[in-house]
Amino acid sequence: MLEGIFVDGLVFSLMVIGILISYRILDFADLTCDGSVATGAAVATMAIVNGLPIALALLLSFIAGVLAGMVTAAIHNKLKIPGLLAGILTMTMLYSINLRILGNKANVPLLRVETIYTKLPQFFTVFSPEWASLIGTLLVVLFVKVLIDIFFRTDLGVSMGAMGGNEQMVISQGINPEALKLMGIGLSNGLIALSGGMLAQYQGFADANLGQGMIVQGLAAIMLGEFLFSTNRISLLTLRAIFGAIMYKALMFFGRKYGYLIHITPNDFKMLTGILVIVSLFIAQGRSLASSKGAKKKAIARSIARHEATLKEEN
């Protein structure tokens, strides 16, 4: 039961890391996510249904996501329109593409085929099937996390972080920011689609509407994670994203389980997620206000102390 929350959260965390890259590291509000997560699910599902190995299916979803992200970045780069609008364009177009990938069906089940979640219990036979799924997913997520951590410590990765902070600086260092965006948004959506590919296998089907509202859920997870601790180190940023993803899924789980007590149904979850994001932003704002108020108090206390000290000296 509880293992389920963790598996769900870990699958979701791949997407949250993707959103972390676009939203926090590149400072690019990318809405492609809602489309590319469904693309990843569709590609993986069709690959598996057609008998391709699972690893290859996941690789294909990653590549499909990279391509989707690059389309968004290319629209933004070449037409000089805001990233937000470029993302909405790609997301909308992807809806049609996803239906095409799924063979013009809105929903394709993964029944009577081998998926990662039927194979894992066979692989880790010493554990119960739930634990086997959890350990397998954890290994996949850790593998991706470590790769991302290493990538953002390379020269290329550092320059991507620099672009998120100050685009002019990157230009001044002779780097083409358009190329960085193409790669960065590509990578971000690759991870999001990979998460979609895992999700389809976990829930046993791919759905063209899978991605609806995903970006807001991802942001909610990032913001939940940010309450845990503050850092600027990439390894801790990704770790925080994973924690945030699990926390979000746990919240949703308990909402589903006990929500009926206060008449909350799963229909209300999108509303609640939105409110969660707003509340998180509100609290974050309150915190910075509180710390500046604290600084003010301290400053006043210091000047009073100094004043009294000089009075004493004069006496």
Add this chain to the structure above:
Amino acid sequence: MLDITNMTKVFYPGTVNEKMAIDDVSLHVNKEDVVCVVGSNGSGKSTLFNLVSGTYPLTSGKIIFDGTDVTNSAEYKRAMTIGRIFQDPTKGTAANMSIEDNMITAATKGMKGLRISLNNEKREMFRRLLEPIGLQDRLKDNVGLLSGGQRQALTLLMTVMSKPKMVLLDEHTAALDPRNAQIVMDLTERYIKEYKLTALMVTHNMQFAIDFGTRLIMMDEGNIILDVSGEEKSKLTVNKLVRLFKSLRNKTFDSDQGLLTKG
């Protein structure tokens, strides 16, 4: 080194806001020239810099830098050999990253690869380079924590570190307090000498423009109205410069005098 011929820039052409910012300017800068550019606000100094560094496209004319025609090349490509420092200290560094990450980005120009080149040997080198500006023990600190003067000094260091052939200094000390401005200016002078840099520098301080560098250019209404170098420049005084400006432009000087501080 830098050859500008008949360069013109018109903003908002064909609208009521049409403005001729640079009017048929030609300028030749030799290697190791240190050129001070003076002129009142709106005279076209910053536009000149923006055109040379490629922020804006030219309306007409040609820019040849170091033997290659760069008139139509992108800003990031020109930045490979032209370093630029802005008036705003936040423009040259990324505030969300540590000093060492900023420096590793500047250590080599151009698109980066998948190597991790930040190692202890590099850190030692950075520490040595940071010593003159007193930041040698703060490699891991975020740049956002530094003061404007420290950030501008770091920007300067990062710019010369990548060995540009020419540097454009756009009033790079104007946003700093006098003490920090002096520190950054001394560093500038030191680096220009040490690395034999060619430099163009905008300043509002006329005394400084006379004392510093090998050449002085005065701009007004998109034109270069005065260009002195060598002995002629060393004989200049602020009063002479103001008289020259008056006679060249024959206009009331009251409004401009405030802008051109005597320092």
